[in-house]
Amino acid sequence: xxxxxxxxxxxxxxxxxxxxxxxxxxxxxxxxxxxxxxxxxxxxxxxxxxxx
Numbered sequence: 001x002x003x004x005x006x007x008x009x010x011x012x013x014x015x016x017x018x019x020x021x022x023x024x025x026x027x028x029x030x031x032x033x034x035x036x037x038x039x040x041x042x043x044x045x046x047x048x049x050x051x052x
Contacts (some may be wrong), residue, residue: 003042007033020049 011021026033 001039002036003039004036005034
């Protein structure tokens with residue numbers, strides 16, 4: 001099986017008000033940086049919460 005992955009930039013700073021780190025999407029040539037990889041390459045998934 002394969003997984004479609006959106007890459008993000010490294011964590012920037014910790015927001016004490018919400019108790020979470022901030023991150024932003026990684027881009028290449030002004031397009032989202034994504035790739036398809038085998039599932040067995042995944043080490044640990046990460047759930048992200050959108051900022052509204």
